[in-house]
Amino acid sequence: MSGTLYGVGVGPGDPELMTVKAWRLISTAKVIAYLAAHGSDSTARAIAKPFLPDDAREIAIDMPMRTEREPAQAAYDAGAVEIASHLAKGDDVVMLCEGDPFFYGSFMYVFERLSAQFSCVVVPGVVSPVACAAELGQPLCKRDDVLKVLPATLDAGRLRDELMTCQAAAIIKVGRHFGKVKQVLSALDLITRATAVTKATQAEQSIQPVEDIADDALPYFTTIIVRT
Amino acid sequence: MSGTLYGVGVGPGDPELMTVKAWRLISTAKVIAYLAAHGSDSTARAIAKPFLPDDAREIAIDMPMRTEREPAQAAYDAGAVEIASHLAKGDDVVMLCEGDPFFYGSFMYVFERLSAQFSCVVVPGVVSPVACAAELGQPLCKRDDVLKVLPATLDAGRLRDELMTCQAAAIIKVGRHFGKVKQVLSALDLITRATAVTKATQAEQSIQPVEDIADDALPYFTTIIVRT
Numbered sequence: 001m002s003g004t005l006y007g008v009g010v011g012p013g014d015p016e017l018m019t020v021k022a023w024r025l026i027s028t029a030k031v032i033a034y035l036a037a038h039g040s041d042s043t044a045r046a047i048a049k050p051f052l053p054d055d056a057r058e059i060a061i062d063m064p065m066r067t068e069r070e071p072a073q074a075a076y077d078a079g080a081v082e083i084a085s086h087l088a089k090g091d092d093v094v095m096l097c098e099g100d101p102f103f104y105g106s107f108m109y110v111f112e113r114l115s116a117q118f119s120c121v122v123v124p125g126v127v128s129p130v131a132c133a134a135e136l137g138q139p140l141c142k143r144d145d146v147l148k149v150l151p152a153t154l155d156a157g158r159l160r161d162e163l164m165t166c167q168a169a170a171i172i173k174v175g176r177h178f179g180k181v182k183q184v185l186s187a188l189d190l191i192t193r194a195t196a197v198t199k200a201t202q203a204e205q206s207i208q209p210v211e212d213i214a215d216d217a218l219p220y221f222t223t224i225i226v227r228t
Numbered sequence: 229m230s231g232t233l234y235g236v237g238v239g240p241g242d243p244e245l246m247t248v249k250a251w252r253l254i255s256t257a258k259v260i261a262y263l264a265a266h267g268s269d270s271t272a273r274a275i276a277k278p279f280l281p282d283d284a285r286e287i288a289i290d291m292p293m294r295t296e297r298e299p300a301q302a303a304y305d306a307g308a309v310e311i312a313s314h315l316a317k318g319d320d321v322v323m324l325c326e327g328d329p330f331f332y333g334s335f336m337y338v339f340e341r342l343s344a345q346f347s348c349v350v351v352p353g354v355v356s357p358v359a360c361a362a363e364l365g366q367p368l369c370k371r372d373d374v375l376k377v378l379p380a381t382l383d384a385g386r387l388r389d390e391l392m393t394c395q396a397a398a399i400i401k402v403g404r405h406f407g408k409v410k411q412v413l414s415a416l417d418l419i420t421r422a423t424a425v426t427k428a429t430q431a432e433q434s435i436q437p438v439e440d441i442a443d444d445a446l447p448y449f450t451t452i453i454v455r456t
Contacts (some may be wrong), residue, residue, distance in 0.1 A: 039342040102366070130328045137348065148376050
């Protein structure tokens with residue numbers, strides 16, 4: 001009897017914002033897996049750290065920080081093989097995922113490699129747009145509002161069109177695209193309605209009105225919340 | 229010293245899908261508030277029930293089920309007065325909110341009445357689109373996808389335009405608008421890519437491919453997940 005792969009959302013950063021189910025699965029896990037960006041710690045592991053059992057076996061999937069896709073695919077392949085070896089022995093594996101596993105998460109690359117062969121259960125988590133709204137003390141969407149989640153990688157024209165037809169937006173993965181996003185928000189006269197939140201609910205959280213930011217780049221894990 | 233109003237997301241339905249922070253605040257609360265639709269129980273209270281202290285004082289905000297706005301506004305007014313009386317005495321009040329308080333939640337009507345006068349803290353929760361994706365075992369969005377949350381109340385033309393320009397959508401509050409939504413999905417040739425989830429993660433959860441549903445209406449708390 002094979003084990004089950006659990007993709008577990010650990011939420012946006014504050015360890016208390018993981019679900020009771022995530023806490024239960026993590027605190028009783030025998031095998032824990034997570035992505036580790038090459039040369040740095042895993043954010044998902046850092047969030048789960050207060051609840052990690054001392055004696056859990058850990059699988060760190062070492063992810064090269066390069067733009068080419070092949071090295072990342074090779075890392076997922078190798079990680080999936082290691083996870084599969086535990087599942088095949090009958091052990092469950094808990095994979096830690098920032099936010100929610102199926103919301104712009106890397107878990108899906110492991111899931112697509114293993115879900116045909118093994119039982120997989122996804123435990124949803126708190127996603128960054130609602131964590132940002134809570135930290136801002138500002139409702140995100142109500143009644144018949146349209147909410148859009150827009151990657152900052154979209155071109156300026158597309159960003160403009162999408163922002164013109166919604167009541168609320170979360171622009172994610174801002175990073176080096178901030179200059180473009182800021183120009184689009186200015187052109188739409190929305191810049192005073194936009195706030196940048198970096199590492200929401202984490203110790204290093206920063207909150208800034210977009211109009212006050214002079215830089216052309218922000219950290220990758222920045223979300224801009226706009227109410228139009 | 230006044231108390232703090234906590235707007236606490238209890239998640240989509242499974243009590244284990246509330247956060248550890250929600251569980252801590254609820255299980256130690258002296259005063260609990262929630263909306264109760266006239267003549268029926270509160271879903272948020274039902275989700276939190278396993279964790280409610282026996283001796284908590286409960287404030288049920290009795291919400292008339294009518295389409296006019298005035299009776300609802302009067303109910304929020306009365307509820308806010310009762311909550312304020314506890315806050316003014318220095319007691320914290322925990323308001324239970326299905327899903328997330330600031331994601332299409334009724335908490336904002338209480339928040340807008342009390343946040344100028346009292347300290348308010350929002351505890352974000354797991355929202356229905358990611359809960360549905362987890363139950364479907366199907367990633368919701370990845371990489372540079374655009375995700376839209378679209379109320380089913382939008383007119384057919386607007387729904388069509390929004391669906392044509394995204395990779396993933398969660399159509400919420402489906403209810404009596406199902407016939408229209410189904411027509412739009414058919415016209416876009418997306419009907420085989422759409423699944424209706426009612427009461428995700430609750431005991432009465434139902435999951436159905438949209439193309440298999442003959443009815444013209446579904447329960448209000450139905451979300452349709454579409455990958456385009």
